[in-house]
Amino acid sequence: xxxxxxxxxxxxxxxxxxxxxxxxxxxxxxxxxxxxxxxxxxxxxxxxxxxxxxxxxxxxxxxxxxxxxxxxxxxxxxxxxxxxxxxxxxxxxxxxxxxxxxxxxxxxxxxxxxxxxxxxxxxxxxxxxxxxxxxxxxxxxxxxxxxxxxxxxxxxxxxxxxxxxxxxxxxxxxxxxxxxxxxxxxxxxxxxxxxxxxxxxxxxxxxxxxxxxxxxxxxxxxxxxxxxxxxxxxxxxxxxxxxxxxxxxxx
Amino acid sequence: xxxxxxxxxxxxxxxxxxxxxxxxxxxxxxxxxxxxxxxxxxxxxxxxxxxxxxxxxxxxxxxxxxxxxxxxxxxxxxxxxxxxxxxxxxxxxxxxxxxxxxxxxxxxxxxxxxxxxxxxxxxxxxxxxxxxxxxxxxxxxxxxxxxxxxxxxxxxxxxxxxxxxxxxxxxxxxxxxxxxxxxxxxxxxxxxxxxxxxxxxxxxxxxxxxxxxxxxxxxxxxxxxxxxxxxxxxxxxxxxxxxxxxxxxxxxxxxxxxxxxxxxxxxxxxxxxxxxxxxxxxxxxxxxxxxxxxxxxxxxxxxxxxxxxxxxxxxxxxxxxxxxxxxxxxxxxxxxxxxxxxxxxxxx
Numbered sequence: 001x002x003x004x005x006x007x008x009x010x011x012x013x014x015x016x017x018x019x020x021x022x023x024x025x026x027x028x029x030x031x032x033x034x035x036x037x038x039x040x041x042x043x044x045x046x047x048x049x050x051x052x053x054x055x056x057x058x059x060x061x062x063x064x065x066x067x068x069x070x071x072x073x074x075x076x077x078x079x080x081x082x083x084x085x086x087x088x089x090x091x092x093x094x095x096x097x098x099x100x101x102x103x104x105x106x107x108x109x110x111x112x113x114x115x116x117x118x119x120x121x122x123x124x125x126x127x128x129x130x131x132x133x134x135x136x137x138x139x140x141x142x143x144x145x146x147x148x149x150x151x152x153x154x155x156x157x158x159x160x161x162x163x164x165x166x167x168x169x170x171x172x173x174x175x176x177x178x179x180x181x182x183x184x185x186x187x188x189x190x191x192x193x194x195x196x197x198x199x200x201x202x203x204x205x206x207x208x209x210x211x212x213x214x215x216x217x218x219x220x221x222x223x224x225x226x227x228x229x230x231x232x233x234x235x236x237x238x239x240x241x242x243x244x245x246x247x248x249x250x251x
Numbered sequence: 252x253x254x255x256x257x258x259x260x261x262x263x264x265x266x267x268x269x270x271x272x273x274x275x276x277x278x279x280x281x282x283x284x285x286x287x288x289x290x291x292x293x294x295x296x297x298x299x300x301x302x303x304x305x306x307x308x309x310x311x312x313x314x315x316x317x318x319x320x321x322x323x324x325x326x327x328x329x330x331x332x333x334x335x336x337x338x339x340x341x342x343x344x345x346x347x348x349x350x351x352x353x354x355x356x357x358x359x360x361x362x363x364x365x366x367x368x369x370x371x372x373x374x375x376x377x378x379x380x381x382x383x384x385x386x387x388x389x390x391x392x393x394x395x396x397x398x399x400x401x402x403x404x405x406x407x408x409x410x411x412x413x414x415x416x417x418x419x420x421x422x423x424x425x426x427x428x429x430x431x432x433x434x435x436x437x438x439x440x441x442x443x444x445x446x447x448x449x450x451x452x453x454x455x456x457x458x459x460x461x462x463x464x465x466x467x468x469x470x471x472x473x474x475x476x477x478x479x480x481x482x483x484x485x486x487x488x489x490x491x492x493x494x495x496x497x498x499x500x501x502x503x504x505x506x507x508x509x510x511x512x513x514x515x516x517x518x519x520x521x522x523x524x525x526x527x528x529x530x531x532x533x534x535x536x537x538x539x540x541x542x543x544x545x546x547x548x549x550x551x552x553x554x555x556x557x558x559x560x561x562x563x564x565x566x567x568x569x570x571x572x573x574x575x576x577x578x579x580x581x582x583x584x585x586x587x588x589x590x591x592x593x594x595x596x597x598x599x
Contacts, residue, residue, distance in 0.1 A: 011457075041453035046317075056459045062448035064320050065461040067343050070313035073305065077317020077325070078448070080301040081275060085450050103313070106306035 007031035009040045013057045020213040020220020023051060023119065025177045026186070027058055030090070030117060033191040034061065037198060043086040044078050046071040048100075050092035051125040069100020072107035075114045086197055088115040093134040094124045097157050101133075104159070111168030111202040115193045118159060121210040122231065129215030133157045136234055141215070156234065160207045164240035170196050171204040172241040176232065178211070178224040185237075201243065209235050255430040260398045260420065261286035263431050264328070264354055265294070267399035271406045272438030273324040273352070274300035277314040279307055279333060282366045283422040284356035287328040308333040312340030312353070319349040320460040322447030324406055324439045328354035330422075331372050332363060334380065341415055342381030346462025348446075348477075350409035352402070353387070354418045356425040357558075359585035367585025368422035370507055371559035376419050377536040377566070384474045386481055388416040388488070389536040391506040395429035397533070403434040408488060410442045412480055419535060421558065423508040423587065481537075490533035491542055495521065499528030501597055502546045504567050505556035506532045509588065513556045516593035527597050535563070540570040547571035554596050556580040556588065 006012075009031035017023045034040050043061040047053055049068035056063035066074040071089035079087045096104050096118050107114065123141055124130040131144040134156045138147040148156075160174045171193055175186040186208060193204035209231050211223035218226060239245070258266065265287045268276070276291040278284075288304065295302035301318075305311035311327045318325035329337060334355045344351055357372050359365035372380075376389045388408050390401040398420060405416035448458050464470035495517060496502065505513040510531040520527045530546060532539050546553075552575050555564045561579045568577055580596040582588045 040451070042450040044321075044448050044450060053463060056461060060451070060457055062451055062457050063459045063461075064317070064448055065347075065459070065463055066316070067313060067339055070309065070316075070340070073310040073313035074317040074320070076303070076310075077275070077277070077314035077319075078321055079317075080303065080314070081318040081321040081323050081325075082449065102306055103310050106310065 007035045009034040009060050011058055011060050015058065016054060017051065018214045020223065022177045022210040025183060026117065026119060026208050027055070029187045029190045031059065032187060033194045036191060037194055039086045039194070039198065042084065043088065046075045046087070046089040048089070048091040048095040050095045052090055052092060052119065053126065055090050069095050070103055071095065071100065072103040072116065076107055076112050079112060079114055086194065088117060090117045091119065093120045093122065093132045097133040097159050105163070108163045108169045108203050108205065109166050113197055113200055113202050115197050116205040117190065118205055118207045119210045120159070120207050120235065121212040123212050123215050125212050125215055136230060158235065160240040163205060168203060169205065169241055170202040170243045173239045174207040174209065174235060174237050176209040176227055176237060178227040253432050255432055257428055258395060258431050259286055259426060259428050260395045261356065261425040262290050263395045263399040264402050264418065265290035267402035267434055268326055268352065269294060269298065270434055270436050271324060271403040273326050273406065274298065275318045275323060275325040276301065277303050277305050277311040277327050278329065279305050279311050281330045281333045283358055283425050284328050284330050284354065286425065287354060308336035309340065312337040315351050316340055316344055316349065319344060319351040320448050322439065322444035322449065326352040326354065328356065330356050330358045331360050331369065334372060334375070338381035341387065342383050342385060343462050344415045345381070345385035345387065346383060347460050348413040349460065350413055351415050352405050352409060352418065353415055355420065357419065357421045359583065365585040366422065368508060368587065369558045369583065369585055370421055370509065371583060372419065373535065373557070373559055373562035376417050377538070380417070385477065386536055388412065388414060388484070389419050389534060390416065391419045391532060391535045392424060393507050393510045393531060395427065395431045398424060399431050399434055403437055410439055412484060421508050485537040488534060489537045489539040489541065491539035492531040492533060493542055494529040494531065496528035496530065496546065498526050499549065500551050501525070501527040501554065502550040503527060503529040503554045503556055503597070504543070504563065505529065506535055509556045509558055512588060512590055513593050515590035516597060519590060519594050520597045525597060538566045538570065543567060543570035547574045550575060553577045554580055556593055558587065559583055
C-alpha cells in the first residue's frame with residue numbers, strides 16, 4: 001500500500017502560510033516534480049518578495065532570495081553561470097506581474113532556459129491585501145476599498161496570454177489547485193515545466209490561479225469556490241503556448 | 252609579459268576584468284561607458300563567457316547578483332544615472348555578503364545631467380550606494396594603467412571581504428588612450444566560497460543566499476559584524492599616493508582625473524617656489540585618513556580639487572579634525588578645471 005510521504009525536496013520546516021492558503025500545495029507539487037526528475041542536487045531556486053519570500057526555508061535545494069520582482073534576472077545570472085543546473089523562480093502576482101513585469105517579459109523573450117512558477121491570487125498577501133495587477137474588476141482590497149474600477153485602475157493583466165504572444169517561450173500554461181483533479185493537472189504542468197528545462201527547451205511558466213482566504217476575507221473552502229466562480233471566468237485554464245505541440249502539429 | 256599596449260580606459264577595464272577571470276558581464280547602454288560593453292560583447296563569446304545586454308540597469312545588477320551567488324567573478328558597468336538604478340541591487344549584494352564589481356564611469360548630474368566627465372557620485376559611492384547600513388569598497392583610478400590594475404585588485408578585495416567593489420572612474424578616464432601594461436592573469440578561488448549556491452549535489456545541506464532577517468536582534472548583530480569587517484578594511488585597505496609632500500606647506504587633495512590636472516598645477520607652483528604637495532586618494536572608501544592626519548600637523552591649508560560641489564571636503568575635514576582650512580577648487584556639470592585654475596587656488 002502506497003504511503004503518503006513528504007517529498008524529499010521539502011525541508012522539515014513548518015510552512016508559515018495562513019490556514020487554507022494554496023502555497024503549501026504548490027510547494028509540494030514543485031518538490032514532487034524535483035524528486036521525480038531526480039534533479040534536487042543540481043537545482044537552484046529563487047524566492048521572490050511576497051508571501052513566499054521565505055520559500056528558501058522550505059526547499060532542500062540551494063536557494064537565493066531575490067529583490068522584489070527581480071527573480072527572473074537573478075535566475076538568468078545563475079543559469080548563465082551554471083548552464084547544466086536547473087533554475088526555477090517562485091513568484092507571486094505583485095512580484096512577477098507588477099514590479100517585475102519587465103524582468104518577466106524580458107526573460108521570456110530571451111527564451112531563458114528557466115522554469116517560472118507564478119502564483120496568481122489577485123492580491124498582495126504579505127503586505128496585508130492591497131490591489132494587485134491581477135485583481136479583478138470590482139474586487140475590494142485595502143487599496144481599492146470601493147472595488148477595482150477599470151476607469152481609474154485599469155484592467156487586470158493576463159500574464160499567460162501576454163507571454164504567449166512572444167516567440168521564444170517554450171511552454172506557458174495556466175492551472176489551478178482548488179480541487180483534486182485540478183491539483184493533478186497542475187502537477188503535470190509543473191513537472192513538464194521542469195522537464196522542459198532539463199531538455200534545454202527554454203522558458204517555461206506555469207501560472208497557478210490561487211487563493212488568499214485571509215485577504216479575500218473568506219473561509220478556505222469559500223475561497224476555493226471563489227476561484228471557480230470569479231477567477232477562472234477571467235483567467236481561463238489551459239495551455240497558452242507549447243512548442244512541443246506546435247512542433248508536432250507542424251509535422 | 253610587461254608589454255605596453257595603447258588602450259582606452261574603458262577597454263582597459265574590460266580586458267583587465269577578463270584577465271582577472273571574469274567571464275560574466277551584464278550591462279545596459281549608457282554614455283560614457285559603452286566601450287566596456289562593446290569590448291565584452293566582442294570578447295566574451297570567444298572565451299566561453301557571458302555577455303548579456305540586460306533589459307535595464309536593474310535587471311543587469313540582479314543578473315550580477317545571480318552569478319555572484321554562484322561564487323564566480325562577475326561585473327556590470329554603467330554611468331551615474333544607471334548606477335542610481337543599480338543601488339537597490341548593490342544593497343542586496345552587500346546584505347547577502349556577495350562579491351561583485353560595479354564600474355561607474357561618472358557623468359554630470361543630477362537627473363539626466365550631461366554626458367561629460369564628473370565625480371559627482373562621490374557621496375553615493377563612498378557613503379553606501381543604496382538603502383541600509385553598508386559600504387562598498389571604492390577605488391578611484393587616475394590613469395588607464397590604474398583602470399586596469401584596480402579592476403583586478405577590486406575583484407580580489409571583493410572576494411576577500413565578501414562585499415561589492417566599485418570602480419569610480421569618470422568620462423575622461425574612460426575615453427582617453429594611454430599605454431598600459433595589462434595585469435597578470437588571476438582568478439577567483441583564493442578565498443573560501445563554500446557559501447555559494449552551486450547545487451547541493453545531494454552531499455550537503457542547502458546553501459541560502461539571503462538578506463532578509465525578520466528578527467531585529469539578528470539583523471542588528473549581522474550589521475555590527477559587517478561593520479567590524481569594515482573597521483578592518485579601514486585599517487588594511489586604504490590606498491593613496493603622496494606627491495612632493497615632504498616639505499609641503501599646502502596640500503592638494505584630489506583623486507581620479509582631477510589629480511592628473513592638479514599634479515600639473517603642483518609642478519608649476521613648485522617652479523614658482525611654492526611649497527605645495529598632493530595626497531591622491533586611490534581608495535575613496537576606505538578613505539586614506541592617516542596621511543591626511545599626518546599632513547594636518549605640517550601644512551597650512553588643504554585644497555580639495557574635484558568635479559563636483561566639493562563632496563570630498565567633509566571626508567578631508569573629518570580626517571584632519573578640522574585642524575586646518577580646506578579650500579575648494581571645483582568644477583561641475585561636466586566641466587574640467589585647467590591646471591591654471593588649480594594653480595590660482597594654490598597661490599591664493
